[in-house]
Amino acid sequence: MIALVAPLLLxxxxxxxxxxxxxxxxxxxxxxxxxxxxxxxxxxxxxxxxGPPPDALAHSVAREMVAARxxxxxxxxxxxxxxxxxxxxxxxxxxxxxxxxGAPGNxxxxxxxxxxxxxxxxxxxxxxxxxxxxTSHYLLAALDLRFDADDRVTRVPPEQAVFGNIxxxxxxxxxxxxxxxVFLGYPIAYMLAxxxxxxxxxxLILVLLPFWTSALVRxxxxxxxxxxxxxxxxxxxxxGLIDTPIQLIYxxxxxxxxxxxxxxxxxxxxxxxVMKGISPTAMRAASSxxxxxxxxxxxxxLPQTLPGVAAGAIIVFTLALGYYVTPALVGGGADQMISAxxxxxxxxxxxxxxxxxxxxxxxxxxxxMLFAGRTMARTVPA
Amino acid sequence: xxVALRALGALALLAVSACDSGSDLRPLTVVGWGGSxxxxxxxxYWTGFTKSTGIALREDSWRGGVGVIRTKVVGGDASWxxxxxxxxxxxxGCEEGxxxxxxxxxxxxxxxxxxxxAHDCGVGAMRWSYVIGYDGDRxxxxxxxxxxxxxxxxRFPGKRGMRxxxxxxxxxxxxxxxxxxxxxxxxxxxxxxxxxxxRKLDEIKPHVVWWSSISQVPDxxxxxxxxxxxxxxxxxxxxxxxxxxxxxxxxxxxxxAVDYWVILSNSPRRAEAAQLLRYMTRPENxxxxxxxIPTGLTNVEANRIVAPALKKNTPSDxxxxxxxxxxxxxxxxxxGDQLTQRFNAWVxx
Numbered sequence: 001m002i003a004l005v006a007p008l009l010l011x012x013x014x015x016x017x018x019x020x021x022x023x024x025x026x027x028x029x030x031x032x033x034x035x036x037x038x039x040x041x042x043x044x045x046x047x048x049x050x051g052p053p054p055d056a057l058a059h060s061v062a063r064e065m066v067a068a069r070x071x072x073x074x075x076x077x078x079x080x081x082x083x084x085x086x087x088x089x090x091x092x093x094x095x096x097x098x099x100x101x102g103a104p105g106n107x108x109x110x111x112x113x114x115x116x117x118x119x120x121x122x123x124x125x126x127x128x129x130x131x132x133x134x135t136s137h138y139l140l141a142a143l144d145l146r147f148d149a150d151d152r153v154t155r156v157p158p159e160q161a162v163f164g165n166i167x168x169x170x171x172x173x174x175x176x177x178x179x180x181x182v183f184l185g186y187p188i189a190y191m192l193a194x195x196x197x198x199x200x201x202x203x204l205i206l207v208l209l210p211f212w213t214s215a216l217v218r219x220x221x222x223x224x225x226x227x228x229x230x231x232x233x234x235x236x237x238x239x240g241l242i243d244t245p246i247q248l249i250y251x252x253x254x255x256x257x258x259x260x261x262x263x264x265x266x267x268x269x270x271x272x273x274v275m276k277g278i279s280p281t282a283m284r285a286a287s288s289x290x291x292x293x294x295x296x297x298x299x300x301x302l303p304q305t306l307p308g309v310a311a312g313a314i315i316v317f318t319l320a321l322g323y324y325v326t327p328a329l330v331g332g333g334a335d336q337m338i339s340a341x342x343x344x345x346x347x348x349x350x351x352x353x354x355x356x357x358x359x360x361x362x363x364x365x366x367x368x369m370l371f372a373g374r375t376m377a378r379t380v381p382a
Numbered sequence: 383x384x385v386a387l388r389a390l391g392a393l394a395l396l397a398v399s400a401c402d403s404g405s406d407l408r409p410l411t412v413v414g415w416g417g418s419x420x421x422x423x424x425x426x427y428w429t430g431f432t433k434s435t436g437i438a439l440r441e442d443s444w445r446g447g448v449g450v451i452r453t454k455v456v457g458g459d460a461s462w463x464x465x466x467x468x469x470x471x472x473x474x475g476c477e478e479g480x481x482x483x484x485x486x487x488x489x490x491x492x493x494x495x496x497x498x499x500a501h502d503c504g505v506g507a508m509r510w511s512y513v514i515g516y517d518g519d520r521x522x523x524x525x526x527x528x529x530x531x532x533x534x535x536x537r538f539p540g541k542r543g544m545r546x547x548x549x550x551x552x553x554x555x556x557x558x559x560x561x562x563x564x565x566x567x568x569x570x571x572x573x574x575x576x577x578x579x580x581r582k583l584d585e586i587k588p589h590v591v592w593w594s595s596i597s598q599v600p601d602x603x604x605x606x607x608x609x610x611x612x613x614x615x616x617x618x619x620x621x622x623x624x625x626x627x628x629x630x631x632x633x634x635x636x637x638x639a640v641d642y643w644v645i646l647s648n649s650p651r652r653a654e655a656a657q658l659l660r661y662m663t664r665p666e667n668x669x670x671x672x673x674x675i676p677t678g679l680t681n682v683e684a685n686r687i688v689a690p691a692l693k694k695n696t697p698s699d700x701x702x703x704x705x706x707x708x709x710x711x712x713x714x715x716x717x718g719d720q721l722t723q724r725f726n727a728w729v730x731x
Contacts, residue, residue: 162727333729
């Protein structure tokens, strides 16, 4: 048996599990400073961080700063320190240039004459936080927390705290979309399952057709429909329901509409599969025993479909958590979900540690929820 | 088993060689800012360049940000050769070695260009402004004539388009709050000034549609999603020409800057890239660009020979620049990260 699945397992391991783990490991590793400034990293680890930084450390930092600028690797340290202390980037480059032009930098006091910030604790604390090989900086930052110069965990200033809000929003939007999908998808799945196949099949194609269209295309189509002078607003104006166009796009409503539509097939299909497997005789038995149609539905049919509802809702919820294109195109600034932040740190600011930490914080609750969902699906009477 | 192994080996070799030569197989790639600006560059330069040299070109577009280039160069993705960048990205990327240093002698020397257009790593592509653009069909009579008017949602109801960056948004907010142009950057260098700019932005936030690519502006205005926008002038003028729009501009308090061409340091086609750079900066070619999109030229000789009528709607017309502000790229080099972080958090709230 194992030999049969081994090729697939190996393939998954090499092409999926390992790369994901390697990427996620960036959330807790911190090797930039260590790689570019090996001597300074060692000196930083020896310094307890309580008193003023030793001059030997300053000397090593100054030497390696100049060497790294010449080698073109200073940006790796500069960008890393900038995550912790904004302004470090320009501080490092300006200082390296002055040092190269002959300014002395063998003591902390000498560096402080180049720029007074070297005489303060923040930059040295930032370096100590980055001395590797492990770090909690990224995970803390993803929770809107940071280490201050005294190594205490503190909240980031309120005007910069952002991720807590975005996480809550991501889970809320996903839950609402899953709920909408259940309410809209259940009747459709029921209709498909109860119609004779000759009629059900063409309708099923209608469900599948958007499923085969790219989500980007469908979202762009919603943008055309929902815009201020779009099809929906014009129709509502023409039939006299509204006097002025209503805002249907670039807000939360647009996100709900477009995401529900894009994800609806993922609920209908599993639910349809489950409903097809329910024997119609059970309902007939219920009514022959005197149950009203409503009672028969609630007591006999509905419980049997719950595993399908749970499976569909979990799929929709899970997919929604990672949605990025749809909120970006039909949402406003306050409707962006966490994957937009992950994409920002991956593509725009090359801060892969932050991207990994945000992904990890999205993955953990998701895994917990999937586990809970599985347990729930098992306990539902079949 | 042995056959299978050999086949696997061959496959692996094939895969490796395919990855290896990927960058050599692709054509020379030039990256602009999309929309009508990119169209104008194609018409003015790129088609003619391919015709006269036989070098095929591939185009891409982007929305700025040195991080994108860092990802390409540091991440080992050599898919771009020549990119049009903004000033602070030029400074940062040059410092970090992301761009090649230019051979200025082959470009005709620094003196052949406006002083602001000559940099170690980049040569000016065009000189342009961010101004107020509005739809003349919807705002009849006197339009907005200052950033305070842009903020005045009572007199000019409707949504506004703004670029989703702290750069420009903070400057315009301060001007709307009554800070004179020459005091904008000194004010922004103080924490109280930054708070003041964000407070002013709070006022207009519910009325803003944030755009991330300048090429969205004509579409957002055209679909009546917004009534006015921060915009570069050329794109609206081109929309007036090609789509029969009635977009209007107001130049009061505009911020002007130069965009630069750079060659990425990991470009596998440096010689050809340098050739395209020379082609695009020669005066007789640069003059052509002004015909396809109103824009300020960077070559001194090109500025001398360009028809005066083509300077209208560009920063080269002194009448447009009476109270203009030059973008302070050094400010954004220093404060960009900090303010972007705060701005993104502010937008997402």
